[in-house]
Amino acid sequence: MDSSSNRILTVLKQASEAAQKLAISSGSTRRKALIILAQMLEASFDQILEANTLDLEISREMAVSELTVEWLKLTPERLEATVEILKQLTQSADPTRKLIKATYQLEPCQTYSQLRPLGTIALVYEAFPELALITAGMCITTGNSLILRGSSTASNSNQAITSMIRNALARTKLPTNCIKSLSPDGESSIQELLTQDRYLDLIIPYGRPSLVRQVTEQATAPVLPTAIGNCYLYWSATGDLDLIRHMIIDSHQGEPDAVNAIEKVLVNINIKSSSLTSLFNSLQEQNFQLRGEEQMVAEFPEYLKPMKSNEWRQSYMKRIVTFKQVTSLPNAINWINYYSSGHADCLATESYEESRQFAQNINSALVYINTSPGFHRNPRCGEGVFLGMSNQKGYRQGLIGLETFTTVKQIVQG
Numbered sequence: 001m002d003s004s005s006n007r008i009l010t011v012l013k014q015a016s017e018a019a020q021k022l023a024i025s026s027g028s029t030r031r032k033a034l035i036i037l038a039q040m041l042e043a044s045f046d047q048i049l050e051a052n053t054l055d056l057e058i059s060r061e062m063a064v065s066e067l068t069v070e071w072l073k074l075t076p077e078r079l080e081a082t083v084e085i086l087k088q089l090t091q092s093a094d095p096t097r098k099l100i101k102a103t104y105q106l107e108p109c110q111t112y113s114q115l116r117p118l119g120t121i122a123l124v125y126e127a128f129p130e131l132a133l134i135t136a137g138m139c140i141t142t143g144n145s146l147i148l149r150g151s152s153t154a155s156n157s158n159q160a161i162t163s164m165i166r167n168a169l170a171r172t173k174l175p176t177n178c179i180k181s182l183s184p185d186g187e188s189s190i191q192e193l194l195t196q197d198r199y200l201d202l203i204i205p206y207g208r209p210s211l212v213r214q215v216t217e218q219a220t221a222p223v224l225p226t227a228i229g230n231c232y233l234y235w236s237a238t239g240d241l242d243l244i245r246h247m248i249i250d251s252h253q254g255e256p257d258a259v260n261a262i263e264k265v266l267v268n269i270n271i272k273s274s275s276l277t278s279l280f281n282s283l284q285e286q287n288f289q290l291r292g293e294e295q296m297v298a299e300f301p302e303y304l305k306p307m308k309s310n311e312w313r314q315s316y317m318k319r320i321v322t323f324k325q326v327t328s329l330p331n332a333i334n335w336i337n338y339y340s341s342g343h344a345d346c347l348a349t350e351s352y353e354e355s356r357q358f359a360q361n362i363n364s365a366l367v368y369i370n371t372s373p374g375f376h377r378n379p380r381c382g383e384g385v386f387l388g389m390s391n392q393k394g395y396r397q398g399l400i401g402l403e404t405f406t407t408v409k410q411i412v413q414g
Contacts, residue, residue, distance in 0.1 A: 008192045011147065011180045012199035015120050018175035019145035023117045025174060027094025030140050033172040037140075038086040040168045041133060044160070045079055051160035052129065059153050067317055071127035071207075071257065072154050081255070082130045085378045085385050086137045095402050096143050102410060110413040115406040117143035119201035122193060124149045124215055126207025128257075129157035134377070135204075135387060136165055136179050142405040147200070148181040149193055151207070155184060190218075197221035204400070206388060209315055224395055224404070226388040227343035229261050229315030231373060234332040234358070237268040239348035241275050243370060245282050247346060250372035252288075252319055259389050260344045260366075260373035263316050266332045267296075269325050276300065276323075283321060291322040312339040329354050337363045343391035343398070344373045365390065365397035 022030075041048075052074040059069050095115050102111040121144050123135045132148050139146040150158040162181040169176045182189060194203060197220040204224050205215035212225045231251065235244055244265075251262040267276065280290055280303040291297075291311070292304035307322050326332045336345050346368040347358040355369045366373070366389070378385050387400040396404045 005192050008182065008189065008196065011182060012120070012196050014177040015145040015147055015180045016199045018177035019117065019119050019143075021175045022140075022145060022178045023096070023119075023143045025143065027097060029173050030094070030143065031090045033140055033169065033174050034086050034090045034137055036171050037133070037137065037165065037168040038083050038090075040164055041079065041083050041086065044164045045076060048079065048129075048157065048160045048164070049074060049076070051156040052154075054156045055154050058156075064153055068127050068153060072129070072157070074129055074157065078130055081378065082133050085134055088378060088385055089137045089141050092141055092402060095141065095406055100408065106412055108414075111410065112413075113408050113410050115403065116409045118405055118407050120145040120147065120199055121405065122147040122149060122200050122203045122221075124190065124193070124203060124205045124207075124211070126151045126211050127154050128206065129154045129161055131206060131387075132158060132161050132181075133165070134385070138385065138387060138402060138405055140174070140178070142402055144201075144405055145178045146180070147193070148179070149190065150181070150184060152184040190214075194219040194221065202395075202405075204387070208317070222395060223392075224390055224400065225392050226259075226400070227341045227391045228257070228259050228389075229263055229317050230313065230341040231260050231262050231344045231346065232264045232266060232336045232340045233262045233346040233348065234266045234326070234329065234336065235268055235271060236329065236347065236349035236351065236354055237270040238350040238354075239268075239271075240350070241278060244348050245279055247348060247368075247372045248279075248283065248288075248321060249286055250374045251346075252374075254375040255377060257375075258317075259375035261317075262346060262373065263321060264312065264340070265321060265323050266326045266335060267323055268332075269327050273299070277303070280304075287319055289318070289320045291320065293322075293324045296323050296325060315341060329357060333358065333361045337361075340364060341391055343389045344368065344375075346373055365393075366399070 055072060096117055098115045100113040102113050105111050121139055125131050136146055165179050200221040202222050202224055203219050205212045206226045216223050216225050248262050251260055252258045290304050291307040297304045297306050342364045344366045345362055345364045348370055349355055359367050384401050390400055
């Protein structure tokens, strides 16, 4: 066994042992740990931003893609938003004490269910240095250990953040090994991590589709894949133009990244050319690049550029929107179910019947009707903190919140 394998096994064993202790700790103890973590983060802005600047300089010298650099870049505002997320998590009730009525009863016993921590979770992520802090906060809240495996592009930022997390944990009553990190020291280390199903209870990949696909294909432990982009919108014949405009533009303004960006629009064939022209002008004013199938390009050559057939399944992860005409709602539903990423798809209509048909027949994790799918990790107007979105049907679909980090234990009391 090489040194890389030994290192990974040691880290996993330590995290697994810490998870057992963390699972029996009190909710108040874990909340106090989050308060300390938030305070130390506020005091560490300068060190983290300095490390991040070094990563950005190295990335530009290595000609790293513009998208990755944008994901990598930390700002005081992004760190302040992370502090707010940690503070909001301290207001959450302990998820591991939640009781749920069982779906069956065994007489004369009492049967109930309780949410419990999963155990040890691994986050394999690309850029987004603040994800380490957010996921650590969610894991501490739910009583899980966390293994962090970031990318080489963010190595200095990740090191500064994990060092700060360790210092914060040292001031708590929680086991310090409940948050561990692995350096990106080569492709083999990722493969070694992904196959440690003896110690890992869940792996979450976060980044480009290629990273998510790699983790999903190589892992032997359970995987909760995240999804980004390639969301579809069907513009019904009764759909409102202003609403369509809002849904598209707002979906690309998610925080901190446009997870639910509408990148494909299926247009009912009865929509007027003047309405399409108005929408195209609005999107171009917002610096969108517009593409279309051959028929629509021929009709609107001054607005649309040709697209390739394989783009229907691709996520652009840029301000690009592609248009296609369809004859009916069933036609749109079939197309979306075949080509979309399956995590968030949309409808604009004034027909209640169409809205019900769309909601029932779309296979995606989340369906948005007459509202923007824009993703916000810490929504101001609701409860909860969300790590991202998943299109995984086997474990959990949709928003990745605190309950995603738990499992259900059934108890029969005689």
